[in-house]
Amino acid sequence: MTYQFDFSALWAFWPEFLQGAWLTLQLSAVSTVLGFVLGTLCAIGRSDGPPWVKFLVASYVEVIRNTPLLVQVFIVYFGIATLGIKVSANAAAVIALVVNVGAYTCEIVRAGLESVHKSQLEAADCLGLSKPQIYWHVIIRPAIERVYPALTSQYVLLMLASSITSQISAEELTAVANRIQSDTFRSFETYIVVGIIYLALSFVVRIALWLFGLVVFVRKRKLGTAL
Amino acid sequence: MPSFSLVHLEFLGWAAMWTLGLSAIAFIGGGLVGFAVALMRISSVHWVRYAAIAYIQVVQGTPLLILLFLIYFGIAIVGFQEVPAIIAAGIGLTIYSSGFLAEIWRGCLQSVPKTQWEAAECLALTPWQRMTRVILPQAMRIATPPTVGFLVQIVKNTSLASVVGFVELAQAGKLINNSIFEPFTVFMVVAAIYFAICFPLSTWSRRLERKLNVSRR
Amino acid sequence: MSAVVKLSNVHKSFGTNKVLDGVSFEVGRGEVAAVIGQSGSGKSTALRCINALETIDGGTIDVCGHAVHDAKLDRRSLRRDVGIVFQSYNLFPHLTAEQNIMLAPSCVKKVSKSEARDLAHDVLRRVGLAEKAGHFPEQLSGGQQQRVAIARSLAMQPKLMLFDEVTSALDPQLTGEVLKVMEDLARGGMTMILVTHEMAFARKVASQVVYMHKGKVWETGPGSMLDSPKTAELADFVGSGL
Ligand SMILES: Nc1ncnc2c1ncn2[C@@H]1O[C@H](COP(=O)(O)OP(=O)(O)O)[C@@H](O)[C@H]1O
């Protein structure tokens, strides 16, 4: 092996790597928040909606979970364009990621909803809580608290999967890397650096979601045990 | 411009075979490496266990796309110039699958109660006999549903192999689209084929899981 | 009489919790030693140390000519000589009673399949379960499972058998059938160490009773010592209605 590793050529590009990492984080954050809302609404519809809503949500979840994100990204990006609507690559990326992670969130949250005990509902009913109040306090919050670790893993995966949107030239970390490697011809080194940045990002995302969980789930913070 | 036709469909069907072939390579390769890593992960030797943890963390913490790029350029660095795309793709997906399968299987191995490991040990079985005759038969029952579920992830992720020049279903769709520019039709058909492969696997995995839960009660 | 098992000044801690604090006792060939004591007094740990399931911090343990305290101990050869039966049976759920028993002889002693099967039927007959050979553990009652577990150990023709509260998880009526098997074994000359709460059984079968308290051998002697305890602790323990 005669290859000489040379990372020095990449030094000049650190602002770009940083910018790419920042864009990836933004893309992931927006997709996570919107995907969480979409997925939770779907989970509620799936477990408590009229039959046609249940069917619709179930179909959505199955279709998304059984097709590759890459193809979903292509359909959104190229497909919307053929409908005559112009969307940027970044917007298409967010749409695809939200639709994708919404389906996974739906499945996870639904498992949480199903784990809420019936007696809890009866207790809440007897206390005279309104239906939305019951839903929020007795079902949704405990359900999400219970599946929060699974959601965390899913959102870390989402951050990593957002690299796929580089394939429609959304400007995130992987796309930045692709450009830098073709400018510098230090391809291997570039992807090593980017791989390390992704590792760091997945660590950051995990920590951030953990801290967020501590803030939101008071019981867990005080007792130190999961619900 | 020609429109989507049977010829294109045939091309996609042929590409789907490559998707399946690559999935099989990834599953078999990833299964072998993953099983070894799972065993390392539960080893009583500290550095072996930490090496396995590090491997799993790195593979699970890096996007598959980056992994594939690294393999692609890495192979050239090691000195092989004209490596068939299927080798690069196969290696990349093997590493990816092994990282996830190792973690899934570790959980299954550890879910066999410690008393079973001890009972086997007390009967003077060798570690290998204990693994193959006592632990694996029990762990495999638990491992089947999540493993089948992970097969779906493998099939879907082969779509990224195009970045190392491997023509599979998604890439074939892109090629067709480049010539006829009917993205909506083309990618819908591509998605439908993926769905036809993955949905039965998902359903099967769920059914296995339900059966396991019932038998555990 | 040469000792089959000899513990000398054995020490063992889990972290800062001192569980065995200088334990010594001997069991001769054909002897039955009953280890009694409150829960948490270190009885199971002592048994597990004898079988090298736990490593000890100090002292020596000699079992059937094996130096168990030695770092170079050949565990597998030790375990060919020592059978152990646990409170929770620990049968292999994916194997039938017969297969559970055949596993070790065919894996370890390389006995042929038909010989192993004959052996299995032989030991099953000894524990009174000849007709249950093809049953899976979950199809058997607790008492039957425990007898299969004993048969599984017997099939390796051990020189020493260890029993750790093997009847504690059983109803009184199932306890009887397991105790009977153990009594037959003792009468047949098997060297046994049993941790038990069955005082009547200990009195009847044991040639030696070892009372453990706070990680120490507090009192030891023949079964009759239970009737005239020398220490207040044993008096308390025996008097507490056990
Ligand atoms: N694997 C272990 N790790 C830590 N502590 C243990 C372990 N096994 C036993 N202990 C502790 O050792 C003490 C004695 O346990 P044990 O030998 O099981 O007592 P006995 O069988 O007499 O009830 C207990 O305080 C128990 O908590």
Ligand SMILES: [Mg+2]
């Ligand atoms: Mg005990």
